[in-house]
Amino acid sequence: MKIALLGYGRMGKTIEQIALQRGHEVVLKVDEHTKNYDIKTADIVIDFSIPAVAFNNISNCLNNNVPVVSGTTGWLDKFNIAAELCKQNNGAFIYASNFSLGVNIFFELNEYLAKMMRNLNEYQISMEEIHHTKKLDAPSGTAITLAEGIIKNSDKKSWALNVTNKETEIPIIAKRINDVPGTHSVTYNSSIDTIDIKHTAHSRDGFALGAVVAAEWLVGKTGVFTMKDVLGI
Numbered sequence: 001m002k003i004a005l006l007g008y009g010r011m012g013k014t015i016e017q018i019a020l021q022r023g024h025e026v027v028l029k030v031d032e033h034t035k036n037y038d039i040k041t042a043d044i045v046i047d048f049s050i051p052a053v054a055f056n057n058i059s060n061c062l063n064n065n066v067p068v069v070s071g072t073t074g075w076l077d078k079f080n081i082a083a084e085l086c087k088q089n090n091g092a093f094i095y096a097s098n099f100s101l102g103v104n105i106f107f108e109l110n111e112y113l114a115k116m117m118r119n120l121n122e123y124q125i126s127m128e129e130i131h132h133t134k135k136l137d138a139p140s141g142t143a144i145t146l147a148e149g150i151i152k153n154s155d156k157k158s159w160a161l162n163v164t165n166k167e168t169e170i171p172i173i174a175k176r177i178n179d180v181p182g183t184h185s186v187t188y189n190s191s192i193d194t195i196d197i198k199h200t201a202h203s204r205d206g207f208a209l210g211a212v213v214a215a216e217w218l219v220g221k222t223g224v225f226t227m228k229d230v231l232g233i
């Protein structure tokens with residue numbers, strides 16, 4: 001496949017390495033300084049850019065009939081507009097807050113646990129995410145997906161960053177430490193015991209591999225998809 005990378009930072013560079021190892025060609029690399037470029041030279045775009053430009057990048061792809069995989073977080077207030085644009089243009093689009101296989105298994109485990117904990121009111125739930133100090137958004141997209149998975153399967157109604165006084169809110173503590181690639185945990189605490197589930201990324205390779213696998217899967221399809229579709233879980 002001919003791949004265009006919108007965003008050529010930590011993730012763009014890791015994706016390039018994995019794409020080349022899997023026999024693909026990177027025909028375009030766009031960063032903040034790239035002036036004029038044509039995404040139509042590519043079979044697929046992979047967008048790992050910044051929250052402020054992700055929606056424009058995705059719209060540009062959909063308006064030019066180029067399939068697009070996006071992992072950029074922090075722009076999801078416009079997700080429904082992007083999904084509608086994809087449908088109108090008969091395009092192809094996958095967004096995931098986290099492309100790694102391990103985290104997508106963790107998402108399933110989180111929902112299963114939330115269902116089991118639903119009526120156990122003696123347990124207090126909390127979440128923690130830890131990332132490197134260069135991260136622009138908080139809480140992480142992955143933490144928001146985890147919180148949504150709990151809300152869908154419990155009587156919690158919303159999440160709150162760092163502090164909450166409301167029984168119906170899930171507190172998400174966001175920590176920024178050195179070069180941490182991404183650590184997420186969900187904790188149910190009672191006076192008797194604590195149940196923790198945790199995913200620790202050791203590098204960015206899992207995110208990048210998942211994004212390239214999603215791109216390979218998306219080419220030739222039309223619709224708005226998720227990593228559940230790609231992984232068949």
Ligand SMILES: NC(=O)C1=CN([C@@H]2O[C@H](COP(=O)(O)OP(=O)(O)OC[C@H]3O[C@@H](n4cnc5c(N)ncnc54)[C@H](OP(=O)(O)O)[C@@H]3O)[C@@H](O)[C@H]2O)C=CC1
Pocket residue numbers: 006007008009010011012030031032033048049050051053070071072073074096097098099100207
């Ligand atoms: N879904 C997932 O699995 C994962 C998602 N992410 C998300 O991916 C995004 C990128 O992360 P990361 O690579 O660490 O961030 P970086 O800051 O390292 O990279 C962002 C890149 O976007 C570029 N950029 C800035 N403006 C534009 C623009 N107008 N058009 C195109 N590119 C632009 C930057 O350019 P310049 O270098 O010139 O500043 C940089 O190359 C974040 O939102 C992060 O949360 C991260 C890991 C996994």
Ligand SMILES: O=C(O)C1=N[C@H](C(=O)O)C[C@H](O)C1
Pocket residue numbers: 073097098131132135136139140141142143181182183207
């Ligand atoms: O910015 C990052 O680095 C990461 N962002 C994603 C998120 O916001 O969840 C995924 C991963 O945790 C790394």
